[in-house]
Amino acid sequence: MRIKQRVRAKICGLTRVEDVHSAVDAGVDAVGFVFYPPSPRAVTASQAQSLAQYVPAYVQIVGLFVNATLEEVQTVLQSVALDVIQFHGDESPTECQRIANRVGRRWYKAIQVKADLDVVAEIEKYHQVGASAVLLDAWHPELKGGTGQAFDWTKFPKLDIPVILAGGLSPENVADAIKMTKPYAVDVSGGVESAKGIKDQQRILQFMQGVQRGSTQCEAK
Template identity: 70%
Template sequence: MRTRAKICGITRIEDIHSAVNAGADAIGFVFFPPSPRSVTQEQAKELIQHVPAYVQTVGLFVNASLDEIEQILKQAPVDILQFHGDESPEQCQQISSQVGRRWYKAIQVKPELDVINTIKSYQNVGASAVLLDTWHPELKGGTGHSFDWSKFPKLDIPLILAGGLKPDNIEDAIKTTNAYAVDVSGGVESAKGIKDQQLIEQFMQGVQRGSAK
């Protein structure tokens, strides 16, 4: 089975077309105003209209309230919620049940973190997957750095690899981790929030090579 791939931090219609044409399985929109890749619900509404059937849309939220998420979903009805802040398993489960969306949790791999038990705590309340990202003391994702892939666990829940992925390391990343899916943002950009068609194509080619058995 080919490793799935999400292109995150999309801000332009042409970048949706580039990602879809290159074979991306999911498109990510960032609803976190401090991020240079953030979009408003109005912008996301327009962008979502250009995502074809069979390509999923994901909304990234950082410590957002139920009210905030509900307001965004009224205009930008993404398929899946990505909780990328300090949300507890219970908060993720409660919000997702209120808004009727599947969800997954992003976890920053801190040196002292009990990764397996943390993953299981979200799995036990209904996470569709768990994303493992590089830890940074200030940034919530988008660090451009990778963590030690040899520590990537093997569990009975889909695990998504993120952090420092780019065209020249994605094949090795997949072969090392055997991740269910990969998530890239800065690694396929010419500037923050501006994707590069050629880099997206090279990244997806690397995904194909990494997935080949």
């Protein structure tokens, strides 16, 4: 039987103190820091350390890594008290498990949904080796997340495993997206920005209101 509960929400790609405040004030469950230098939303360990001090208890800090080595993850953890690791590259189930076990953190894997991908089989590969959740994002030939594009939401599976919806979400569509997919959580970055890496306080608030509406609609069914 699938877990029935309110839909959680994470705002990813935070780079400024005021954006951390906006996300926390709006009621997010988690904030995400991107440790992937090519990303316009990337932060250094030092920058993330400064931002993390404004994240209160009961709001989780997620670190996003793309094909990072164990040493690179360990270096970040020396400065930033990450609660969860998000592997967002081409990491295999074994590699995710190995790194997470070495650093003693829970983790989940982001999977880019291609047209021919067996989504359920791919999710199960990571879940079987300890993933706390799996995130489904839009596929892009070059970019690793933050594309602003959505995949075909009809491919979103109904599983007992916590599955996170990402890709192309915004204040305008998140309630409908939740109603259609009934995810464990939603994850947004570009959809609440005024510019790449710069969050918009009003859009964050509107997004969280949309999450609440979508959750209420799911509970009513």
